[in-house]
Amino acid sequence: xxxxxLGLALSVFLACAVEAVEAxxxxxxxxxTRSWSSAMSGVGAAVLALAAxxxxxxxxxxxxxxxxxxxxxxxxxxxFGLQWLRKxxxxxxxxxxxxDELETFREEAQAARAAGAGRSSFxxxxxxISFKGVLLEGLEVAFIVVTFGANQHRVxxxxxxxxxxxxxxxxxxxAARAPLAKVPENTMKFAVGVMLSSFGMFWGAEGAGASWPGxxxxxxxxxxGVLLSAVAIxxxxxxxxxxxxxxEAARRTTAST
Amino acid sequence: MTRARALLVGVWEFVVGDDWMTAVGVxxxxxxxxxxxxxxxxxWWVMPPAVVGLLALSINRAARGASGRG
Numbered sequence: 011x012x013x014x015x016l017g018l019a020l021s022v023f024l025a026c027a028v029e030a031v032e033a034x035x036x037x038x039x040x041x042x043t044r045s046w047s048s049a050m051s052g053v054g055a056a057v058l059a060l061a062a063x064x065x066x067x068x069x070x071x072x073x074x075x076x077x078x079x080x081x082x083x084x085x086x087x088x089x090f091g092l093q094w095l096r097k098x099x100x101x102x103x104x105x106x107x108x109x110d111e112l113e114t115f116r117e118e119a120q121a122a123r124a125a126g127a128g129r130s131s132f133x134x135x136x137x138x139i140s141f142k143g144v145l146l147e148g149l150e151v152a153f154i155v156v157t158f159g160a161n162q163h164r165v166x167x168x169x170x171x172x173x174x175x176x177x178x179x180x181x182x183x184x185a186a187r188a189p190l191a192k193v194p195e196n197t198m199k200f201a202v203g204v205m206l207s208s209f210g211m212f213w214g215a216e217g218a219g220a221s222w223p224g225x226x227x228x229x230x231x232x233x234x235g236v237l238l239s240a241v242a243i244x245x246x247x248x249x250x251x252x253x254x255x256x257x258e259a260a261r262r263t264t265a266s267t
Numbered sequence: 268m269t270r271a272r273a274l275l276v277g278v279w280e281f282v283v284g285d286d287w288m289t290a291v292g293v294x295x296x297x298x299x300x301x302x303x304x305x306x307x308x309x310x311w312w313v314m315p316p317a318v319v320g321l322l323a324l325s326i327n328r329a330a331r332g333a334s335g336r337g
Contacts, residue, residue, distance in 0.1 A: 088318065092322055215311055243322060
């Protein structure tokens with residue numbers, strides 16, 4: 011497996027795992043409070059819809075001329091990756107709330123109980139909430155699988171990495187019988203953001219006509235470079251905020267004395 | 268809102284997210300790369316500083332927005 015293929019598999023695996031953890035919380039909430047069979051029907055329908063999206067868009071994208079594909083996919087992955095990195099840095103700095111799976115579980119379970127019981131054995135509420143939860147969380151993963159996979163003509167590898175992540179999260183959820191609150195979601199999102207931004211930058215520039223020194227080997231410098239830059243930005247933001255909070259506390263102390 | 272408009276808004280929010288300026292910056296950086304490459308000038312160096320700069324500016328805008336609200 012080449013470095014680019016390893017990067018592809020790792021990025022898709024991490025992105026899929028973190029989204030699957032969030033989807034699992036929603037399915038657990040409606041499954042435990044309402045109907046497991048209807049909730050699982052919703053999961054199945056959403057997975058089929060996501061598979062159809064990947065099956066339809068993957069070959070369509072892969073048939074584009076390579077430079078067009080690389081500049082379009084590279085640009086999209088870069089924009090997408092910078093979104094993931096931005097949110098992860100803001101969460102790490104305390105400027106955005108961390109995703110709390112236990113709180114989400116409580117809210118979803120409360121809403122499910124408040125929705126009232128259905129009249130038939132099929133629970134439309136449990137089906138719809140599970141379907142929407144899995145589809146919405148899975149769309150980002152489908153996008154990453156299609157773009158990453160098509161660019162390297164390895165959609166099956168990307169799909170396998172996504173499938174493995176889903177299986178592992180389901181197994182962990184079944185073992186814990188609770189939301190996976192201890193998964194370091196923000197760290198995983200940070201890593202996905204770094205990978206998407208790095209590969210997006212690499213492919214986008216190549217598609218635009220640039221040649222990287224060292225060819226594919228440039229990724230060995232690009233990925234650590236983006237990682238270090240993102241860590242430095244997160245550190246600088248946290249430091250600035252801490253200094254600002256300290257100055258504010260000192261000002262209040264002075265004003266009250 | 269019509270369904271077509273809702274779909275377009277959904278796609279925009281999905282791809283571009285809540286910071287359109289970063290998306291515009293990425294497109295401009297790729298355009299500059301293409302321009303230099305078409306003139307047979309080495310262009311690989313454009314993207315790395317552009318990406319780091321866009322990320323730093325985006326975080327800075329979000330941090331200032333947060334402190335302005337707080």
